[in-house]
Every structure is written in C-alpha cells, then in structure tokens.
Amino acid sequence: MAVWQVGTATIERIEEFSSPGFPPAVQFPDYTPGIFERHPELAGMDRIDPQTGNTFASIHSWLLRFGGETILIDTATGNGKVRTDPKFTRFHMIETDFLGRLAAAGVKPEDVSYVINTHMHVDHSGWNTMLVDGDWVPTFPNARYVFGEAEYRNWQAGGVTALAQPEGLPVIADSIEPVVSAGRVTWVSDGDVLIPGLSFHAMPGHTSGQLAVRLCSNDQTAWFSGDVLHRAMQVFEPRLNCFLCEDNELAPLTRTGFLETCAHDRALIFPAHFDRPHAGRIGRRSDGGYRFEPVEPA
Numbered sequence: 302m303a304v305w306q307v308g309t310a311t312i313e314r315i316e317e318f319s320s321p322g323f324p325p326a327v328q329f330p331d332y333t334p335g336i337f338e339r340h341p342e343l344a345g346m347d348r349i350d351p352q353t354g355n356t357f358a359s360i361h362s363w364l365l366r367f368g369g370e371t372i373l374i375d376t377a378t379g380n381g382k383v384r385t386d387p388k389f390t391r392f393h394m395i396e397t398d399f400l401g402r403l404a405a406a407g408v409k410p411e412d413v414s415y416v417i418n419t420h421m422h423v424d425h426s427g428w429n430t431m432l433v434d435g436d437w438v439p440t441f442p443n444a445r446y447v448f449g450e451a452e453y454r455n456w457q458a459g460g461v462t463a464l465a466q467p468e469g470l471p472v473i474a475d476s477i478e479p480v481v482s483a484g485r486v487t488w489v490s491d492g493d494v495l496i497p498g499l500s501f502h503a504m505p506g507h508t509s510g511q512l513a514v515r516l517c518s519n520d521q522t523a524w525f526s527g528d529v530l531h532r533a534m535q536v537f538e539p540r541l542n543c544f545l546c547e548d549n550e551l552a553p554l555t556r557t558g559f560l561e562t563c564a565h566d567r568a569l570i571f572p573a574h575f576d577r578p579h580a581g582r583i584g585r586r587s588d589g590g591y592r593f594e595p596v597e598p599a
Contacts, residue, residue: 309368
C-alpha cells in the first residue's frame, strides 16, 4: 500500500485512468515550448505524449483516512455518462474499474464517511452517482456529500458558472442533482471546518465557487488543491492559465497566492491531475519564482 503520511492522516491515490489530454498550447493559450528550456526539471514532470503531442493527465481521487473517517476527495469521471461536448471526448461513456481500485485500497462504497467535491466539473464529480435500474443514485450510500454552497448556486439557471460553462450542465444533472434530491449533502463555504483539522478555503478562478481542502495534523499541513493547478508547469510559471477556467484574470492571482502559502508553510500538495509525480511541495527558486518538489508515497 503506497501512502503519504501527514501527521495522523494517510492519503492514497485512487486512479480512474491516465491518458494524453490536451496539446499544451491548447490547454494553456500562453504556453511556449521554451518553458522546458527555462525550467529543465519540468521534463520529468510534464510528459508530452510523442504520438499525440498532448500532455498526460491523471484522473484520480484522493482517499483520506483521518480522524476516524474515510473521506474521498473528488470523484473523477464515472462510468456510463454521456459527455458529448468535444472537450469531453475522453470522458464519454467510459467504463473503468475505479470501484475495484478503491476496494483494493480496502474501501467499499458503504465505508466512505464523506465525499468532497472541490468543484463540480466533469472529472471531479462523476463517481458521485452510478446508474441503478435506469436512475442515477448516490454511489456511496452512507456518505455525506460535501459540496460548496456557492459552487452549487453558481451552476443553477442564470448562475455565473452555468452561463460561462454550459457544457458542464449535464454533469450537474446526473452527478450532483441526484445527490441533492437524496438529501445527502452537507453544504460548506470558505472557512468552514468539516472535522477538526480539515477545512475549506475559497480558490476562485477555475470556477467561481471552487474550494481547496486544507488538512492540518500534528503541525503538518497538506492541501487538496482541485484545479488551482492542472500541470506542474503552472508552478514554475503561474501566469499560465487553463482555457477551461471561468475567470482568466482571477485564476492566476489565486494560483500565485496559493503557491506562496504552500511555500511558506512547506505544505504537501495533492493536485487533482498531475501526472507522475502526483504530489509534492512548493519550493522557492533563486530568481524569486516557485518550483515543484516531488514527494513520493512511502
């Protein structure tokens, strides 16, 4: 069992799949290949698939055991979900053994205490539900699903995120609303504490309501950062903004502030899509910028 340890907490990565995603110049409109010359260590972090020219993206959940609770942070894509938008091709009607990999970590769906969505995008909330007798029902029957109140409100008709990203509305329909209808939701906002040592913090930009999760245990700190960062290259050059972000002016400001906090605290960060290495710390470069320092599981 490969785990990261943060105080009394253990963290495991539950992979759904890993595949080439977007060409870097598509994902980041300001990207130039010279970034690998400016920051040579990136070559071992942001792999470019030689066949497609796309960067590899890992789609995974973080399994957190802490305070006697079993917590799943972000739930990847889900099986059998219709995703017809061209940006979502690799998520359309997929079938993976995600629950089998969760079982290999010793966790059955009924064992999960809390399911947290940092935001409600296609690759962060899909396994919230599964299809049973033609209906989408909560996958984790005993869990409280922890959703950002502002995030959900922004996805409603006329909401800022729904207007900016209408391609995400099918995700709300099949992966969020069935959980709300089942009465399984615990609503949270910036600064709220779920259990002692686990808190939520606003990280707007990718979506207006995105929340990161902060873990504190025995004077050690970790962050589950959602999509504040998609690739390691954004650590080295935080101005690089993803084309899927809702607010392209705010997202880099949020990212830079987050990196500064993590560097100051020497926090371990668990991004949602980093290819190998999947987790690490934020260090400072001699030129005043930031660098990603990989931390492998024990």
